[in-house]
C-alpha cells in the first residue's frame with residue numbers, strides 16, 4: 309500500500325469524540341440514540357406513531373400507520389394534516405409570533421428579517437392569491453426563483469392550499485425549465501426578474517420567456533417578483549407578485565390534507581433519459597424532516613441555524629424550508645456566492661449572526677481550503693457547535709480542515725448521506741456520537757441499511773458494495789411523476805429482495821460506520837449537484853457539429869468531479885478551439901452552467917459494447933490511467 313493511502317486510512321479510522329460544548333446542548337446522548345434506534349427497527353410503526361403524535365399537529369389521527377403494497381407504500385393512512393400549520397400556525401399560537409423565521413442577506417450586505425407571525429400572514433395572502441388565480445388542490449405550479457423569502461413564501465402558499473409545487477433551480481436553462489413545466493403541466497409559473505451572483509445580475513425572467521415560447525400551453529399565468537419596483541412592462545398573462553398579494557386577506561384556513569396527498573415534485577437526474585420527477589407526500593415527509601432536523605442538528609430553542617443550500621435542491625426543501633420551520637428555528641439564508649465580495653463573506657455572516665449550526669457541502673469546504681485558513685481565522689466563529697456536510701463524500705482532508713479551521717476543534721461534524729428520493733437524512737452520526745472523518749456513519753431512526761453484493765449477499769467489513777435500504781421509511785419518494793416504472797425500479801433492482809437501491813457504492817466497517825464512495829451508475833456529482841451523463845450527452849449531440857458524444861467524471865480538487873466530453877464530429881466539421889467553445893456555450897444554453905464540460909476532446913471512435921452501448925468505464929480508465937478491467941464486451 310502506498311504511503312498516501314496509508315495516511316488516508318489512518319485519518320479515517322481515527323475517532324473524534326464529541327466536544328464538551330456539543331454534549332452540553334445535545335438533545336440525545338449516544339446511548340439514548342442507540343436505544344431509540346433499536347426501538348425504531350424492532351417496532352417501526354409504534355416508533356413513528358409515537359413521534360408523529362408527539363411532534364406534529366393532526367386534524368385527524370391516522371387509521372393505520374403503514375401499509376406496503378409492494379413496491380408502493382403509505383404512511384399514516386387516513387391521517388389529516390397541513391404541513392404549513394405545523395410550520396407556522398402552531399408556532400404563532402405558542403408564543404413564537406415574534407421569533408425570527410428567516411434572516412435573508414445578499415452580497416451587498418442588505419438584510420431582511422421576517423418573524424413567524426409575518427411569514428404566516430404573507431403565506432396566507434399568497435395562498436389567497438393562488439386561489440384567486442383559480443388554483444386548486446392537486447394543481448401544479450413551477451417556481452423558478454432565487455433564494456429569497458418570497459420564493460419560500462410561494463412554496464408554503466402552495467402547501468397551504470394543497471397545490472403541488474415544482475421548484476426549478478434558478479441556474480437551469482430555458483430548455484430544462486420548459487421540460488419541467490410541460491411534464492408537470494403547470495398552470496402558473498412564478499419567477500423573479502433577476503438574481504445577483506458575484507456582483508453580476510442574472511436575468512431570470514428572460515429564461516422563463518424563452519421556456520414558454522414552446523410546448524407550454526398549460527401555463528395560464530406568470531407571476532413575477534419584480535426586485536426593482538416596476539422594472540417590467542407586464543404582458544397580458546403576467547402579474548406582479550406584490551400587487552397580486554397586497555389586496556388579499558392575511559387569513560387563509562389551511563386546507564385539510566390527507567397524509568398521503570402530494571406535497572411537491574422535484575426533478576433529479578437518473579442514469580438514463582430525462583430527469584425524474586420525484587414525488588413526496590405530506591405526512592411522512594413532515595414527520596421525517598422534522599425529526600432529522602431536530603436530532604441531527606441538535607436544534608435548541610435559541611439557536612441560529614444556517615443551511616447554505618439553495619431552495620432549488622432537495623437540501624433546501626427539507627433543511628431550509630420544511631424541517632427548520634416545523635421545528636420552529638431561526639434560519640439564515642444568503643443569496644449569492646460564498647466567496648463574493650471576498651472569501652470572508654460566509655464567516656462574517658457566522659460572526660455577525662452568531663450562527664450555531666452550519667450546514668454546507670464538501671465542495672464549499674474545499675473552495676475555502678484553497679483560499680487558505682487565514683480567511684476564517686479573521687472571524688469569531690465561537691458560536692458554532694454543529695457543522696454539517698451534504699451532497700457528496702467529504703474527503704478526510706476536507707473533513708479535518710473543516711473541523712479545525714471552522715469548528716476550531718470545538719464542534720461535531722455530521723456528514724449526512726441522503727438523496728432527493730429519500731426526502732431526509734438517512735445515514736449520519738448525531739452530534740453526540742463519535743465521528744470518523746470521511747465516513748457518514750450510522751443509519752438514522754427507522755433506516756435499515758447494509759452494504760451488499762450484486763445479488764444482495766452481505767459482505768465482510770470494509771468490502772466495497774452496493775448500499776441498500778431494506779424497508780420504506782416515512783419520507784421515501786412515493787412515485788416518479790408520470791413514470792411509475794422508474795419508481796418501481798428503485799425497489800426491484802436486487803432480485804428476490806424488496807430493497808431500495810440508491811445506486812451508491814459504500815463500505816461498512818466493524819463498528820457499523822458506513823462510508824459512501826460515490827455513485828454506482830452514470831450519474832455525475834459536480835459540486836454536489838447530480839447531473840446525468842445521458843443529459844449532458846443529449847445536449848451535446850443536439851449541437852449541429854456533434855455526431856456522437858460520451859461524458860465522464862474526473863476527480864476535481866474543488867468540484868469533486870469535473871466533466872470531460874469525448875466527441876465525434878460530423879464529417880463536414882473540423883476540430884478547433886473555437887468549436888469547443890461553441891459547444892460548451894451550447895450545453896450552457898441547453899442545460900445550464902453547472903452541466904458544461906470542463907474539457908472536450910475530439911475523437912474518431914468511442915469504446916462501445918457489441919450491443920452499441922458506450923462504455924464510459926473504459927473511457928474513464930484510459931483517461932485516468934487506471935486498469936481497463938473487463939473488456940470482453942468491448943466491440944473492438
Ligand code: 6R9
Pocket residue numbers: 576621622623697698699700701702723724725726727728729748810811812824825826827833836837838
Ligand atoms: C441530498 C442530496 C444524492 C447523491 C447521493 C450520493 C451523493 C449526498 C452525501 C453523498 C456521500 C454524503 N451524496 N450526500 N455522498 N456523502 N453525505 O445531495 O441529494 O442531489 O439527490 O444527490 O449525492 O451519491 O446518491 P441529491
